[in-house]
Amino acid sequence: MKGKIAYIPQARTLEFYEFELPDVAPGAILAQVTRTNVCGSEVHMWRGEFGKRGVMPGHEMVGRVHTLGKGVTTDTAGQPLKEGDRIAPVYYRTCGSCVNCREGNAAACVTLGIRAKRLIPQEPPHFHTPFGTHYYIEAGQHVYKVPENVPDHAASSANCALSQVFFGLDRGNLRYDETLVVQGAGGLGLHAMAVAKARGARVIAIDGVDLRLKRAKQFGADEIVDMREYSTPQARVGRVKELTKGLGADVVLEVAGIPEAFLEAINLVRNGGRVLELGNISPGLTVALPPSFITFKSITIIGVATYNPHYLQKSLQFLSEHIDQYPYHEMVDAVFPLERAAEAMEKSDRKEVTRAAVEP
Ligand SMILES: [Zn+2]
C-alpha cells in the first residue's frame, strides 16, 4: 500500500510524492492523517522563505493509529493505544539529555530534530511531515490520545498554538487575579485568552480587526483595546494603564508578530512584570529599543518558541473541558482536500481565509 506526501521544491509550487508505507520500527507509530492545518510557518514555506533546497510542509495534525511498532501499547501518558485510535503527536522530538532538557526546559532542547527532516526523504520511513496521507511518529516522540469529545478541528492545532501559549503562560507564571494583555487576537492569542481565563486572570485584548475583536470577546477577553480607536502605542499604553490602576499589565503576551509590538510590550507591562515573546519569528526584522527601560522597570522577558512536549496532553485535556465554552469551530474557516493543499496555502497567504485545514 502506498501513501502520499507533499513537498514544496520552490516558492509557490507543490509536488506530491508517493511511497510504499514504511515498516514501523519498535517504539514508533505510523498514523493515518485525518486533518492537518495551514499554520503561519506553512505560509512562510509557501513563500519560499525556508531555504533554497525546498521543504516539506506541515506540523499541526490529528490522525488515527495505522500501525503500532513493536512494544507500543500506550500513548506517552500511559493510556492504552490500539489501531484506529485518534491521536495527536508533538511535531518534534526533544533529546532528553542536553543542558536544557536536563533542566526541565525541553522547549529549548538544543537538538529539535525535526528541522533536519524537511527535505524530501527518499529513504524510508518518508512520512516525516503531516501534509500527506500518513505521518511517521518516531520512538521517543510524544503522542497522545485525543479525548472523544474533542473534534478534529479543535485537536488539529493543539500541538502548536494551544500548547505553546499554555506553556508560555506557565513560564510567565500568570496567576489568579493578575492582568494579562494579549497583543494580537489570532489563533495563539485566542487560545491564550481561554487558558488565562481558566486560571482566573483578567484579559485585555489588543487588535484592530472587527472579526478578531469579536472572537477575542468570545474567547473570554474582559476588555478590548481597538487599535483603530487607540491608534498610537502611547494611546494604547495609556488605555491599558487606565484599566490597571495606572500600573500596566502584570503579564504581556506578544503574539502580533511584528518587532514594534515587542517594543510596545515592554511599555505595556508594569514595573516588575513579565513579557512573553512568542510572535516574532522572522530573523531579519529588527526594532530599536532602549535597554535602560528593561533595567529601570526590572522586567522579565521570556522567549517561547515551542513547549515542553507533555503540554500537548494538558492542551487536549483543556479542550475536552472547554470545548462547549468557546467557539473553537470558528477558528478554522476553510477546509481543502489534500490535492488542493497548494490552494489552501495560497489563499492563506493572500488572507482570503484566516485559517485553512487540509484533509487527505
Ligand atoms: Zn502551527
Ligand SMILES: [Zn+2]
Ligand atoms: Zn535536549
